[in-house]
Amino acid sequence: MFKYLIFILFLSLQGMNSYSQDTAGIIQYAQNKVIPPGLKTNVLKALSFYPELKTTNIRFILKPNIKNSVMQAQPVFRTLLRSKKNRHYRINISTYFKLISTQMPIDSIPAEVMIGWIGHELGHILDYEQKSGSELAYFGYRYVVSPTYVKHAEMIADTLAVERGMGKYIVATKRFILDHAELPQAYKDKIARLYLSPDIILEQVKKLEEKKLLEQQLEAEKLQEKNVSEEKLF
Ligand SMILES: [Zn+2]
Numbered sequence: 001m002f003k004y005l006i007f008i009l010f011l012s013l014q015g016m017n018s019y020s021q022d023t024a025g026i027i028q029y030a031q032n033k034v035i036p037p038g039l040k041t042n043v044l045k046a047l048s049f050y051p052e053l054k055t056t057n058i059r060f061i062l063k064p065n066i067k068n069s070v071m072q073a074q075p076v077f078r079t080l081l082r083s084k085k086n087r088h089y090r091i092n093i094s095t096y097f098k099l100i101s102t103q104m105p106i107d108s109i110p111a112e113v114m115i116g117w118i119g120h121e122l123g124h125i126l127d128y129e130q131k132s133g134s135e136l137a138y139f140g141y142r143y144v145v146s147p148t149y150v151k152h153a154e155m156i157a158d159t160l161a162v163e164r165g166m167g168k169y170i171v172a173t174k175r176f177i178l179d180h181a182e183l184p185q186a187y188k189d190k191i192a193r194l195y196l197s198p199d200i201i202l203e204q205v206k207k208l209e210e211k212k213l214l215e216q217q218l219e220a221e222k223l224q225e226k227n228v229s230e231e232k233l234f
Pocket of ligand 1: 124154
């Protein structure tokens with residue numbers, strides 16, 4: 001019995017040791033970051049791919065509802081006039097992953113997908129870091145008015161993430177969105193072939209799902225009308 005206890009103690013000490021090594025390795029990326037406790041491991045893992053952002057001020061914020069997206073990276077407006085060193089960013093994260101037919105708590109999506117998604121947002125921040133305050137204000141304006149510019153900015157974010165070795169995570173995020181969309185396989189295959197960021201995939205998937213829903217409703221109405229007219233006939 002005693003031997004058994006020693007053995008258990010030995011195992012748990014070993015476990016603690018490797019845990020603390022992992023934590024020590026990754027905790028260095030927590031500098032100047034505010035991260036909700038439940039997301040800490042995945043956020044720090046994504047940050048470890050971006051040594052350039054080691055001291056950058058980033059606050060990760062869980063939000064009950066973000067219009068039309070799951071995550072968004074933004075500079076904090078009031079810090080735009082400061083020097084780059086004192087600029088702050090935030091990454092808003094929706095508490096739910098939502099499509100038309102799917103809804104699940106964000107902390108229940110697989111780690112790989114979450115890391116990929118955050119990695120994409122960090123790609124946006126790295127892109128912002130290369131811009132001056134006035135360039136960022138102009139960027140914000142163009143992002144709102146030009147869909148072509150949105151696509152361009154999204155591609156840059158993904159490219160930066162892939163360049164830093166996050167390719168498999170970015171692909172996992174894309175696959176996850178497609179796997180949770182109730183769309184014909186042909187649609188999914190088409191989207192999967194294109195080089196698109198999570199935001200754009202999400203937008204396309206939602207549009208297609210809405211279209212499919214509308215088609216189903218129209219079909220149901222037609223069927224109902226047909227039944228009514230047949231009933232009249234007999
Ligand atoms: Zn994006």
